[in-house]
Structure formats: structure tokens, C-alpha cells
Amino acid sequence: MLDKNSKIYVAGHHGLVGSAIWNNLKQRGYTNLVGRSHKELDLTDQIAVKQFFDQEQPDAVVLAAAFVGGIMANSLYRADFIMQNMKMQCNVISEAYAHQVKKLLFLGSTCIYPKNAPQPMKEDVLLTSPLEYTNEEYAIAKIAGLKMCESYNLQYGTNYIAVMPTNLYGPNDNFHLENSHVMPAMMRKIYLAKLIHEQDWKSIETDMNKRPINPTDKLRALIGEGNVDGNNSHERILKALEFYGIYDNKVVLWGTGTPLREFLWSEDMADASVYILLNVDFKDIIGIEKYSSVFYGAKTNGLVDRNNSEGRGGAIPALGEIRNCHINVGTGKELTIRELSELVRETIGFNGEIVFDTSKPDGTMRKLIDVSKLHSLGWTHHVEIENGVRKLFEWYRQSLI
Numbered sequence: 039m040l041d042k043n044s045k046i047y048v049a050g051h052h053g054l055v056g057s058a059i060w061n062n063l064k065q066r067g068y069t070n071l072v073g074r075s076h077k078e079l080d081l082t083d084q085i086a087v088k089q090f091f092d093q094e095q096p097d098a099v100v101l102a103a104a105f106v107g108g109i110m111a112n113s114l115y116r117a118d119f120i121m122q123n124m125k126m127q128c129n130v131i132s133e134a135y136a137h138q139v140k141k142l143l144f145l146g147s148t149c150i151y152p153k154n155a156p157q158p159m160k161e162d163v164l165l166t167s168p169l170e171y172t173n174e175e176y177a178i179a180k181i182a183g184l185k186m187c188e189s190y191n192l193q194y195g196t197n198y199i200a201v202m203p204t205n206l207y208g209p210n211d212n213f214h215l216e217n218s219h220v221m222p223a224m225m226r227k228i229y230l231a232k233l234i235h236e237q238d239w240k241s242i243e244t245d246m247n248k249r250p251i252n253p254t255d256k257l258r259a260l261i262g263e264g265n266v267d268g269n270n271s272h273e274r275i276l277k278a279l280e281f282y283g284i285y286d287n288k289v290v291l292w293g294t295g296t297p298l299r300e301f302l303w304s305e306d307m308a309d310a311s312v313y314i315l316l317n318v319d320f321k322d323i324i325g326i327e328k329y330s331s332v333f334y335g336a337k338t339n340g341l342v343d344r345n346n347s348e349g350r351g352g353a354i355p356a357l358g359e360i361r362n363c364h365i366n367v368g369t370g371k372e373l374t375i376r377e378l379s380e381l382v383r384e385t386i387g388f389n390g391e392i393v394f395d396t397s398k399p400d401g402t403m404r405k406l407i408d409v410s411k412l413h414s415l416g417w418t419h420h421v422e423i424e425n426g427v428r429k430l431f432e433w434y435r436q437s438l439i
Contacts, residue, residue, distance in 0.1 A: 040068075040098055040141060040316060047072045047096035049081060049130055050103030055145060055203070057210045058308030059100055066312065072096055082125035091133040098141040099134045100315065101127065101183075106176070106212075106219075116175045123179035131186050135196060142198040143315045144187050146180040146364065148300075148407050149173045150202060158370065158408040161202075161362045170402040184364045191320045192360055199314055199323070204368035204407055207426065208304025209433045214249050215282045220375065221301065225382050225431060227289045230279060232388045235287035243268030244438050246275060257281045287390030292398035295376030300406050302368050303421035303429070310367045313417045322415065323363050366407040369419045378427075385427050 040046070046063060050056035051073030063071060072094050079090055081103055105122035127144070134142050151159045152167040169177045180202075187198035211222045218226070226245075233242045250267035251257070257278060266278040283290030373381075379392050412418075421429070 042067045043070055044068070044097040044140075045070045045072060045094065046098045046100065047094060048100045048102060049074075049126075050101075052210070053102060053104075054206060054208060054210050054212065054304050055307055055311070056100070056102035058208065058304045059102060059311050062305070062308040062312045066316075081129055082122055084125075084129050087129040087133050088136075091137045095137060096134075096139060098315065099130065099139050099143070100311065101130050101142065101144045102311075103130075104145070106217075119173075120175035120179050123176065124182060127179065127183040127186060131183070131190065131198070134198075135190055135194065140197065141315060142187065142196070143311060144183050144198065144200040145311065146184050146200055146202045147176070148202050148204050148366065148368070148405055149177045149402075150181050150184070151405070151407075153402055157404050158406040159366070160408040161364055161366055161411060164362050164364075172399055172401050188361065188363045191363070197320050199318060199320060200364040201311060201314060201367050202364050202407070203307050204300040204302050204366075204405070206302055206304045206307055207430055208307075209430075211304070211430065211433075213434060215251055216254065220299065221378065221382070221427075221430070222434075224289075224291060224379055225386070225427075225434060227282065227284050227291070228379075228382055228386050228388045228392070229431075229434075230284050231287055231289045231390055232386060234276070234279070234285070235390060239272065241438075242275065246270070248438055251278050251282075253278070283395070288393065289388075289390065290393045290395050291375070291379060292395055293375065293400035294396050295374060295379065295394040297375050297400045297402065298372045298404040298406065299375060299378065300368050300370070300372045301378075301423055301426065302419060303426045306419045306421050307367060309420070310412065310417050314365065314415070318365075318415050320363065323365070323411075324360055365411055365415070366409050367412055368407045368409050369423075370407070370409045371423070372404070372406045373423065378423075381424065381427050382431075385431050 046068060048056050048060050048071060051060045052075055060071060060073065074090065080086055103126055105119060131142065131144070148159065149170065151163055153170040154167060155163040164181070184200035184202070187200045190196045190198055205219065205221070207219070207221045212218045213222045213226045215223065215226065230242065230245065233245070246266065247268035250265045252265055253261065260281060261274055261277050266275060376394070383392060
């Protein structure tokens, strides 16, 4: 059990979920927190990660750092999505074990599930059929991460828990047009289209200075070299925004608008994560009696004693087949991308046209998760989508001040 003096390392503490987890822990009185920015610690650097663990010796680890993005980013940077995430996970999890970390929480994604999985998706549908092609590399990396946690627990008696959040949104979200997820991308596009129609160039320039565009090769061919920010000519800014489907009182979004998506407020995800970190152990997920008899008893018959885990592999036959020990985290509710666009439109006060480009991919058509395991462990969500969209837009506007 972690007490208020336990040192907790939050990897990715500046990100959408990591920052919310950091704040949630502080609010609960856990103030001995450790965080490093990407510039301070590159988690893909094995030597640097070992040196960090040697120095800090954390009692617990929250692995919320990841290389993430939407459909466009997943398509452009396929090698990066699998390699960067695998490196980070391998380095952090292996060093956590080497330094006898008491508890580790690994954050994955519901994109781990098959493209045509039965809905809502239970944890048990993992690896039952092919993945969605557009985010296959990221999904494979996250599956490897949750399997690392599961396998370390089974081989060494560790207490590593993997949680799989649904689509997240909230404070510190990524609104960059090149690689943001569906809701922040949609929100910024609609907001900018409204500003263009109103000829509010002061607000457009402020927005572009806050989050400039680093052009892709295709965009660079249209507008030339150099970032696009508020100091550019209006003509260059408009050309760049049109590349991303943003026009005067008109927004073009990818796909048909018919895919269904579930969304969870990031601070709800943080609350669920901290609740699980503090209150849920691996034995609670797979069965107290079965797990305790192997890992908490004396070291006999080659079984692994959790407190003295030099043994290897003895626990696996004793426990039988143990898999899918991860926990889905979401709301259990969904809406279409078109319905989401209308909700964002209403929140922003946009009266223009929203067009769906059906030549572009939809991604997975439905991604609703079954949250019965989460509910059985004692946690349910608090923020509904209507209130969450309003809160996100308020945060976004504040971020521009």
C-alpha cells in the first residue's frame, strides 16, 4: 500500500493524462511526486532511464508517457508509433522491476481491440481478430505494454496494472492541426472557420502564434518553407488552414461522420487511474485466493515468492492460463462523429457549414468499451460529454490569453 510519503514517478506529467494524474495525486495529499520533461529525460534512451531510476528510486510509477496522434499522424509516422512507444515501455518497465518499484500503472488505449470486435468491447476480446490498419502500430505497442505488465506479474510476482482508456479529452489537450485527436482538432477547426468569417484577424494571429503549424512535405509544396504562425501574411495563413479543411464559415472533416466514439474527460481518467493505483492490486483482478496462494505463501515447489522473486516461470502452471488482466476505463456511452461536430458547433456558436469528406478514412466504425470490470472495482465516471465539450472549449480559450 502506498502512503502519503511514497515517492511516485509520473512519466508524461506534462501531457493530457499525466498532468491530470499529477494534480489528482496532489489533491489527495500525495506530494512526493517526481516528473521529468522530454527534454530532461528521453524515455527512449535506455541509459538515461536507468540513471534516472538509480537517482530517484521511486516507490511507484505511472507510465502515462506515449507517442500519440490521430489518423493522419498514425498514417504518416507508422515506424515512429511502434518504435518510440516500445522503447519507452521497455525501458521504464524493466527499470521499475530492477529497482523494486512496489506498484506500476501502465496507460494504454482501447485501439488495442480488433477492428470488428463485438460491442461493447470486453477485455477478453483482445487478440481475437485483426486490428484497425490505420493505428495498427500504436495498438501493437500498447498490447506489448500490457502484456509486459501481465507477464512480469506472473513471472516475478510484481504488482503492475494496465488500464485502457477510451478516447480522452480535457485540459492540456493537443490542438495542433497536424497530429491532434478528433475532438480538439474538430474544435480548433470550427473555431478558426468562425474567426475567418468574422474577419477577426487579431484572434486568428493569437491562435496561430500559440500553436503554429510545422508544415508537412505536402503543405510545404503549396506554401513554401517555414512554420505558419500569426506573423505570416493573411494569404499564407489562409492557404495553410485550407490544407487542413478550414475555410471561411466552412469546415471539412475526414470520413462519413457515422463512426461511433466514446469520450472520457481526462480528469475523470486521472481519478480512475489514481483510484486503481491506490486501491486495486493484481490479485484483485485475477482472484484473491488463486493469486495469494502462489505469490504470498512460502517459496515452495519452485513457485515465485513476491518478496523474493529470484524464481522464474513457476507461477504460470500453478495459476493456469491468465490473460486479459487489463482494465477498460471509459463511460460506456457513445455518439457519432457527426453528433460530436454538432455539439462542438453549438458550443462555439458556429453557424457555418460542416462537410464530411467521404474519400478520407473513417477509422474503426465503433469503439465502445465494456466498463463492467471497472465498475465492479468501485469507480464510475462523473463528467458527461455535453458538459465536457463546454469545459474543453473554455480551457482552450483561456490558453490563448
